[in-house]
Structures are given as structure tokens and as C-alpha cells.
Amino acid sequence: MPDVFISYSVKDEKLARFVREHLLQKELDVFLASISINQGEHWTPQIFEALKASDWVFLLASKSAMESPNVQQEMGAAISHGKKVVPIMWDMQPGDLPRWIADFQGLILSGATMDNINLQMSQLAERVKSNKVKGQLVAGAVFAGLLYFLAN
Numbered sequence: 001m002p003d004v005f006i007s008y009s010v011k012d013e014k015l016a017r018f019v020r021e022h023l024l025q026k027e028l029d030v031f032l033a034s035i036s037i038n039q040g041e042h043w044t045p046q047i048f049e050a051l052k053a054s055d056w057v058f059l060l061a062s063k064s065a066m067e068s069p070n071v072q073q074e075m076g077a078a079i080s081h082g083k084k085v086v087p088i089m090w091d092m093q094p095g096d097l098p099r100w101i102a103d104f105q106g107l108i109l110s111g112a113t114m115d116n117i118n119l120q121m122s123q124l125a126e127r128v129k130s131n132k133v134k135g136q137l138v139a140g141a142v143f144a145g146l147l148y149f150l151a152n
Helices: 010-025 043-053 069-080 114-151
Strands: 004-007 056-061 084-089
Touching: 004 010, 004 069, 010 056, 010 114, 043 069, 056 069, 056 114, 069 084
Parallel strands: 004 056, 056 084
Antiparallel strands: none
């Protein structure tokens, strides 16, 4: 199960791979369609299965992505499934985002130094990882409670 689903325009592939690599270094499982889907597999079902399984969706919010019907479809599904959506803006400002994504707090990378970008990405990755650990602890507690209940 991926921790993070990256929604992006194919024109932003280089940035998508950068974000993916950064998240992998933080030991997170990341779905990036161009890498995560094997040759010969049907894209659409794989994408929506990964989207449904992910708790977090990172939208690489570029001008190209905002014009992409595929990105719009992915984001519609993410929003309707209550995912934690983070727009990552690098060639846009928050005021330039369409209304359907403008309500989500995001990262603004435009004009940032590489050190600042790395810092922002690290902080976001730590937040994802922290939520993942909390979820695992809750699941473990529920499982332990169930075992205790069944044993008594």
C-alpha cells in the first residue's frame, strides 16, 4: 500500500521523480505512475487502486497539471475519498490555483532555494511518516485488544 500518491502532469516528470526519491529516502512507499506501473498493465485501474489505498496525495500543482484531464480526474477522486491532499506549487502561486484545489494548504516551491525545498519536503515527509506510525500503533492496539478479548 503506498503511503503517498503523486498526481502530476507528464511534463513535470523530473520534479515528480525528485519528490519520489526524497520520500523514498524517508522510508515511505510512493506511487508514481511512470515507475509504479509495470509494462503491459492497464493504467487506469492501477492508478485508481493506488489512489484509493494511499492516505496522502501530493499534487504537483503546475500550469500543465491544472490543464490535465487525468490530474483533474485523480484529484476529484482524491477529494471525494477524503484523502490528505497537498498541492506542491512550483510554477504557480496559491492565488493561481483553481478553486477545487485552492482550499488545501500546500507547499510553495517557486523561488525557493534547493536547501529550502529539501527542508520543506523533509518536514512534509516526516508528517506523513508520523501519521503512518500513529496508524500502525492504533492498528496494533486494536489487534492486541481483539486477541485479549478472544483469549478471555
